[in-house]
Amino acid sequence: MKKSVLLKHIGKRIKDIRVGKGLSQVDLVGRIEGKIDTTNISRIESGRTNPTIFTLYRIAEALEVQLSEITGFQETNEN
Template sequence: MEKSELLRITGKRIQQLREQKGLTQVDLAGKIEGEFDTTNVSRIESGRTNPTLYTLYRIAEALEVELKEIF
């Protein structure tokens, strides 16, 4: 699997989880621990950036899911 495909799949999964929770990108950014901009959520969900493992952990925490559910 290519890096770009993995980023796209991961981003779509985050988007799916966020929408299942009834959250907007702004809502999710506000729930993520620490400073986190809405544009970062957008870039991650569209697969345009490579988030760190810690960022993915923070997103999972904000979505109230286990990290493995993102993958």
């Protein structure tokens, strides 16, 4: 899978989950600890930036979903 396709897929999943929960980008940013703003969320949702795995994890926590729901990849229980 091309990087651009993957980033758009992840961004669409984040937006779909956020909208499905009735949250605005401002609402989502308010739930995330750390330095992230609506510009970052907009860029992630549109696939225009490559977020770190930690950023994706924090977004997943804020949306109250598993990281795998955003990425489409299965999580493992390895330490």
